[in-house]
Amino acid sequence: MRARLLVFPIKGRNWCFSRSVDKTTIPTTSSSTAPLTLKDLWKKIISSTGSLQNNAEIVVDFASDKMNTAWENLEKAPEGTVKSRVHGVGLKLLSRVKPSEILFKSISKDVTRVDITYPASFHPRIVRRRLRLVALRGSIVHRRYFYASLTLLPFSCALSVLPLPNVPFFWVLFRVYSHWRALQGSERLLALVSDCSWSRSSLISEKTGINFGNTTTSQVPWDLQPSEELGKLLVGIKEDDGLSNCALSKICLQYHLDMTNVLKYKTSL
Template sequence: MRARLVVFPVKGRNWCFSRSIDPSLEEAASSLTPSTLKHLWKKISSSSNSSAKNVELVMDFASNKMNKAWMGLEKAPEGTIKNKLHGLGLKLLSRVKPSEIFLKSISKEVSSVEITYPSSLNARLVRRRLRHIAMRGAAIHKKYFYGSVMLLPLSSALAVLPLPNIPFFWFLFRSYSNWRALQGSEKLLQLVSDCSYAENPAAPKGSEPESEESKHKFHSSQDSLWVLQPSKDLQELLDKHAEGNGLNDTAISDICKTFSLNATDVSKFRHSM
């Protein structure tokens, strides 16, 4: 499956990295996730999956349950305890960095990426920035994952209190989120580190080194793991709303509508470090 990644500057040296939303793919992925414990056990016991695959099934099952519980809190009447818990959850979620959300979107099913970026940017710089966010994410989220897992037993002790064990569910969510971001980091690094164009068999021996443009043309084949796609439309939207303080809400909204991005996630990149 090929994923479309959109990369562009949002404010100063802050760049946005986001994946285009495809509702049909999200529905297909959710349909493969076990919905009940019986279904989960049947998949684990009857299949010849590896232990890593079974762990992934359990993690996806737990995530699906947490998402359903979250939707229940969202629909709770105003002023109720569930409604207040939802408000607290929103405050906690606002602290999640946008780079983590982006890395989590690079699922195991992604086999190649099409990287859309403003036509004025250097293609080599765009790829370098993607490799940097993948390498940094792999190091950071591995550390955070182990830290969150270590805090789970301590927070589970709070279950004796007659209140919802918010710390336990928060660290459970953080464990899952960091694990998914770690997997996405490693997958993205694998994809954008492919250098098959360096072995271009069509290039005659002793010829001049390939220009960046010729490398781009060769690497845009169907067999490539990554394709750099400069976009004049994206460049025009950036030029139209160019300001000294970065992109405004109108610019982000227009870009998100054109390239099917999540406006809330894109806006966070303006203030990320």
């Protein structure tokens, strides 16, 4: 599967790295493939002949399905109830999630190639280098926070004795899941945009059997696509204020980006 990434400066040294949202090409994960109960989860792990990594994916899918179901129930709760207030707190916490984390989580194991769109005035080597550094930094940060969140999970679970909804437990559980997905995505993105032969050899598609071990130009797992149109939209960029919201809105509309996530890059440090 191909993923289209958009790379452009947004304010000062801040660059935006975002994936185009195309619902026709992004497969939807069916909740029916995930185990429904802990008993089903245990049976699936026992019957699985895969590696520890595959078993971890089964557990993550199970937890993700349960968290999505719980979140949907909170979203449907009547206004003024405790569940509605918990949902409001959750929205505020989610607004603090960094946009790079959302990018990494969108790079699933099914992605075997990335199309990188960038302003035509920029050197392609610099663009790919910046993307590679972002992926490398993400793999380090999310590995660290994954283990930290995993350590906090037992302590937050102890709060379940209180007569109130255990919001800290579910938030820490979500962060464990989110950092795990971001870690997997950042490592895969790093392998996709790297020159190392060892990283390409690891990119073997389970569906097509394509091996990227060959170092020929026609088989590199990235495609740099300079865009004159994107460069024109960046003409009015200012060093202090960055791109105007009007220009960002046009870019998001043209390339199918999430405006909320793109704006986070403008204010991030």
